[in-house]
Amino acid sequence: MRGRTMDQNPAFPETQHQSVTFSQGLALDCGQHLPAVTVAYRTYGTLNAEKSNAILICHALTGDQYVAERNPETGKPGWWEYLVGPGKPVDTHKYFVICANVLGGCMGSTGPRSPHPNDSGQPWGTDFPQVTIQDMVRAQKLLVDSFGITRLFAVVGGSMGGMQVLAWATLYPEAVFAAVPVATASYHSAQNIAFHEIGRQAIAADPFFYGGRYWGEGVRPERGLAVARMTAHITYVSEVALTRKFGRKLQHAEGLSALGDQFAVESYLQYQGSSFVQRFDANSYLTITRAMDLFDLAADHHGVLGDAFKGTKTRFLLVSFSSDWLFPTAQSRAIARALNHVAANVSFVEVQSDKGHDAFLLDEPDFHNTLRGFLAGCAEHAGLA
Amino acid sequence: MRGRTMDQNPAFPETQHQSVTFSQGLALDCGQHLPAVTVAYRTYGTLNAEKSNAILICHALTGDQYVAERNPETGKPGWWEYLVGPGKPVDTHKYFVICANVLGGCMGSTGPRSPHPNDSGQPWGTDFPQVTIQDMVRAQKLLVDSFGITRLFAVVGGSMGGMQVLAWATLYPEAVFAAVPVATASYHSAQNIAFHEIGRQAIAADPFFYGGRYWGEGVRPERGLAVARMTAHITYVSEVALTRKFGRKLQHAEGLSALGDQFAVESYLQYQGSSFVQRFDANSYLTITRAMDLFDLAADHHGVLGDAFKGTKTRFLLVSFSSDWLFPTAQSRAIARALNHVAANVSFVEVQSDKGHDAFLLDEPDFHNTLRGFLAGCAEHAGLA
Numbered sequence: 001m002r003g004r005t006m007d008q009n010p011a012f013p014e015t016q017h018q019s020v021t022f023s024q025g026l027a028l029d030c031g032q033h034l035p036a037v038t039v040a041y042r043t044y045g046t047l048n049a050e051k052s053n054a055i056l057i058c059h060a061l062t063g064d065q066y067v068a069e070r071n072p073e074t075g076k077p078g079w080w081e082y083l084v085g086p087g088k089p090v091d092t093h094k095y096f097v098i099c100a101n102v103l104g105g106c107m108g109s110t111g112p113r114s115p116h117p118n119d120s121g122q123p124w125g126t127d128f129p130q131v132t133i134q135d136m137v138r139a140q141k142l143l144v145d146s147f148g149i150t151r152l153f154a155v156v157g158g159s160m161g162g163m164q165v166l167a168w169a170t171l172y173p174e175a176v177f178a179a180v181p182v183a184t185a186s187y188h189s190a191q192n193i194a195f196h197e198i199g200r201q202a203i204a205a206d207p208f209f210y211g212g213r214y215w216g217e218g219v220r221p222e223r224g225l226a227v228a229r230m231t232a233h234i235t236y237v238s239e240v241a242l243t244r245k246f247g248r249k250l251q252h253a254e255g256l257s258a259l260g261d262q263f264a265v266e267s268y269l270q271y272q273g274s275s276f277v278q279r280f281d282a283n284s285y286l287t288i289t290r291a292m293d294l295f296d297l298a299a300d301h302h303g304v305l306g307d308a309f310k311g312t313k314t315r316f317l318l319v320s321f322s323s324d325w326l327f328p329t330a331q332s333r334a335i336a337r338a339l340n341h342v343a344a345n346v347s348f349v350e351v352q353s354d355k356g357h358d359a360f361l362l363d364e365p366d367f368h369n370t371l372r373g374f375l376a377g378c379a380e381h382a383g384l385a
Numbered sequence: 386m387r388g389r390t391m392d393q394n395p396a397f398p399e400t401q402h403q404s405v406t407f408s409q410g411l412a413l414d415c416g417q418h419l420p421a422v423t424v425a426y427r428t429y430g431t432l433n434a435e436k437s438n439a440i441l442i443c444h445a446l447t448g449d450q451y452v453a454e455r456n457p458e459t460g461k462p463g464w465w466e467y468l469v470g471p472g473k474p475v476d477t478h479k480y481f482v483i484c485a486n487v488l489g490g491c492m493g494s495t496g497p498r499s500p501h502p503n504d505s506g507q508p509w510g511t512d513f514p515q516v517t518i519q520d521m522v523r524a525q526k527l528l529v530d531s532f533g534i535t536r537l538f539a540v541v542g543g544s545m546g547g548m549q550v551l552a553w554a555t556l557y558p559e560a561v562f563a564a565v566p567v568a569t570a571s572y573h574s575a576q577n578i579a580f581h582e583i584g585r586q587a588i589a590a591d592p593f594f595y596g597g598r599y600w601g602e603g604v605r606p607e608r609g610l611a612v613a614r615m616t617a618h619i620t621y622v623s624e625v626a627l628t629r630k631f632g633r634k635l636q637h638a639e640g641l642s643a644l645g646d647q648f649a650v651e652s653y654l655q656y657q658g659s660s661f662v663q664r665f666d667a668n669s670y671l672t673i674t675r676a677m678d679l680f681d682l683a684a685d686h687h688g689v690l691g692d693a694f695k696g697t698k699t700r701f702l703l704v705s706f707s708s709d710w711l712f713p714t715a716q717s718r719a720i721a722r723a724l725n726h727v728a729a730n731v732s733f734v735e736v737q738s739d740k741g742h743d744a745f746l747l748d749e750p751d752f753h754n755t756l757r758g759f760l761a762g763c764a765e766h767a768g769l770a
Contacts, residue, residue, distance in 0.1 A: 126643065126644065130642050130643055187633060188633070189624065189627075189628060189633075190624070190627040190628045190630075190631045190632055190633065190648075190650045191619065191624045191627050191628070193633070193648050193650055193651065194615075194619045194627065194650050194651070194654055195619060197615070197648075197650070197651045197654055197655075198583075198612060198615050198616050198619070198654075200643065200644060201608075201611070201612050201615060201654075201655070201658070202587055202590070202612045204644055205587070205590075205591065205608035205609060205611075205612060206590065207592040212644075223586075223590035224590060226586070226590075227583060227586050227587050227590060227612065230579075230582070230583050230586060231583050231616060234576065234579045234580060234583070239574065239575070239576045242574075242575040242576050242579065243574060243575045243576070245575075246575045247575055248572060248573070248574075248575065248578070248681055248684070257515050257675070258511065258515055258585065258668075258671035258672050258674070258675040259511065259585060259589055259597075259671060262675075262678075263575075263578050263582075263678065265575045265578055265579050265582070266578065266579070266582045269579055269582055269583075269586075270582075270586070273586070283643075286643035286644060287643050289643070290642070290643040290647075293647075293648065296633055299633075325710075
C-alpha cells in the first residue's frame with residue numbers, strides 16, 4: 001500500500017480525489033490479477049479509539065464517493081445528503097463514514113479509464129477486466145483494512161450498493177456487524193439484464209465508441225451513453241411519478257413533428273441523458289452494468305440463497321419501496337425469507353412510496369426513520385450507545 | 386379514386402402490394418393536405434350482397450395488412466392467424482375481413498418512404514407530415530367507402546390497432562356496429578411516451594440516419610432502429626415471461642466481458658432488433674410512434690372521455706391482459722367506465738395471462754373465445770346470424 005494521497009484523476013487532471021493505492025493489486029473473480037489498485041474515497045466524522053464506529057456506504061451504478069458533500073468534479077450535491085451528515089440518520093457526529101468509488105468506476109478508483117499497465121499511456125478501455133460486485137467489495141476491504149478497522153459497524157447501500165452490502169455480508173460476515181441492503185436483489189433479473197443490454201447496445205452503436213478506444217480518438221460516445229442513461233432513468237421512476245411530474249404536457253403546442261421534444265417528459269429525459277455524459281465514462285458504464293448483471297448470490301451456493309448466509313451473526317435491515325418495479329419488494333422479501341431460513345437476525349420493511357426505485361435516494365421519512373431506529377438499536381447491542 | 390391496382394412498393398420494387406390510390410388526397414389533423422393517398426390492404430372472405438358483413442382489422446405499430454396470410458415481403462406468417470381465418474373467431478367463411486397498412490407505414494400505404502410529390506424522385510423522409518391515429522382512420526374510411534360499405538359490422542384491433550378502433554368509434558359512430566379495442570388506452574401515458582422517445586433518440590443518434598435522408602445516401606440507420614425495437618420489445622413482454630423463457634441463462638459460460646451476448650436474453654433481444662430492421666423503415670417508426678404519443682381522446686373533449694362517445698349505439702368489447710404493463714388493465718377499465726357513463730353497450734374482460742402486452746398476438750383461448758362469443762351475439766343483433 002502507498003500512503004494516502006490526493007491522486008489526480010487521469011481523465012480530469014484538474015480534479016484531485018482522495019485515494020489510496022494498493023501496490024499488491026487484486027485477484028479478480030475472472031482469474032486475472034489487477035496490478036496496483038487505486039481506491040478513491042471520502043470519509044466523514046471521526047474513527048473512535050476502538051475503531052468500532054465505522055459505517056461503509058456503497059454507491060449505486062452511477063454514484064460516487066461524494067455521499068455527503070458536493071462532488072468537486074460534477075458540482076452535484078452529495079447523493080445521500082438526506083441520510084448522511086451531522087444529526088442525520090447516519091450521524092457523522094457519532095459514526096465514521098467511509099464511501100469509496102467502486103472498482104471499475106470513473107471517479108478516481110481503478111477502472112477502464114485508468115492508465116493501462118502496459119505503459120502505453122493509453123487507458124485500459126474495453127481491455128479492463130470484467131469485474132464483479134464481489135471484486136468491488138474486495139477492493140473496499142483493502143481500504144477498510146488500511147484504516148485498521150477489523151469490523152465495520154454497518155454496511156449500507158441501495159440498488160447496486162445493496163448488492164455490495166449483500167456481498168460484504170457473505171464474503172466477510174465477521175467484518176460486518178449490521179447490514180442494510182436497500183431497494184436491491186440477490187440477483188439481477190432477466191428484465192433488468194435486458195434493460196442494461198439496451199444501454200450497452202446504444203453505446204456500442206455510437207460511431208464515436210470506436211470499439212471502446214474513443215479516448216485515443218479524442219471523442220466520446222455521448223449520444224449512445226445518453227440513450228443508455230435515458231433508458232435506465234425510465235426504470236428508476238414509477239409510472240405514477242412520471243405522470244404526476246409530466247403527464248402529457250406538451251412543450252410546444254404549435255405544430256406536430258416526430259423528432260424534437262414535443263412532450264415535457266421528452267425534454268426531461270434528454271436533459272437526463274445529456275447531463276449524464278458530462279460526468280460518466282462509457283466504458284465504466286459497460287463494465288459496471290455487466291457486473292450487476294452477473295450478480296447472483298444463490299448461484300454461488302448451488303441455488304440455495306440461504307446457504308450464502310449460513311451461520312451469520314450480522315443484523316440485517318432490508319428495505320424495499322412499494323412502487324419500485326426495477327427491484328420490486330418481492331426480491332427483498334426473498335432475501336428476508338432466505339435469512340429467516342438460516343435463523344438470521346433480520347428486519348424487513350416495505351416503505352409505501354409512489355416514487356419508484358429512485359425513492360431510495362429521495363426524501364422518504366419512513367425509510368430514514370427506520371434506518372435511524374435500526375442503527376440506534378444495533379449501536380446499543382454493539383456497545384456503541 | 387384510381388382503380389384498384391397491384392402497386393409497386395417504391396422501397397421494394399420486387400414486391401407488389403394490393404392497393405388503391407385516392408387522388409382527392411386527405412386533409413390531415415396537422416392542417417396539411419396530403420395529395421393522392423395510397424392505401425395498401427388485403428381482404429379475406431366475401432362481402433355479402435347487403436355489404437353488412439365487413440370486419441375491419443387495425444394493426445399495431447409494426448404490423449401490416451397481412452393479418453391472415455404470409456407477408457410476401459418479409460416471409461412472416463399472418464400476425465393474427467390465431468384469430469382470423471376460416472372457422473376462426475373472426476370467421477372468413479362468414480365475414481368479409483379488410484386489413485390495411487396504416488397511413489405513415491412502410492408496407493405500401495402512403496408514408497415517409499413514398500415518393501415526395503415535389504417530383505424530386507426522393508422519398509418524403511422526415512418531410513412527411515406528422516399524421517395522427519385519426520388520420521390513419523380517415524384513410525381507412527376512404528378504403529371502406531370505396532367498397533360501398535356504409536357500416537362496418539365490426540372494427541377490431543390491439544395496441545395501436547385498439548387506438549384506431551376507438552378513433553373509428555368516435556369519428557364515425559354510425560359506421561361501426563361493433564368495436565373491439567384490445568390491450569389499448571384512450572391516451573398514451575408519460576411512461577409510454579418516454580419509451581418511444583428512447584427509440585427515436587437511438588434512431589436519430591445513428592450516423593446513418595442523416596437527419597432522415599438516409600435513402601439518398603444508400604444506407605439505413607439499422608443499429609439505431611434495432612435499439613429502438615429492442616427497447617419496445619422489453620415493454621411487450623412481462624417479467625414473468627422473460628424469466629420463464631431465459632431466466633439468467635448464460636450463452637457463453639467461459640470468460641466474462643461487458644459487450645457481447647453473454648446472457649440468452651441478450652442474444653434474443655439482439656435478434657429481435659436485427660431482424661426488425663430488415664422489414665421496417667426508420668422514418669415510419671418515428672412517424673407512427675409519434676402518432677401514438679399524440680393520441681388522447683379525452684383531450685379532444687375538454688378532458689371528459691365519456692363525451693367522446695356520447696349517444697353512441699356501437700356495441701363495445703374491451704379486452705385487457707392481466708400482466709400487460711404497457712397498456713395495463715386500468716386503462717381499459719377507464720374506457721369501460723367512460724362508456725358506462727354515457728350508457729353505452731359495453732362488455733369488459735380482463736384475460737388472465739402472464740405473457741404481457743404481447744398476449745394479444747398469442748395463443749390466448751380465453752381472449753379468442755370471448756371475441757368469438759361477442760361477435761356471434763352482435764351478428765344476431767345485426768341480423769347476420
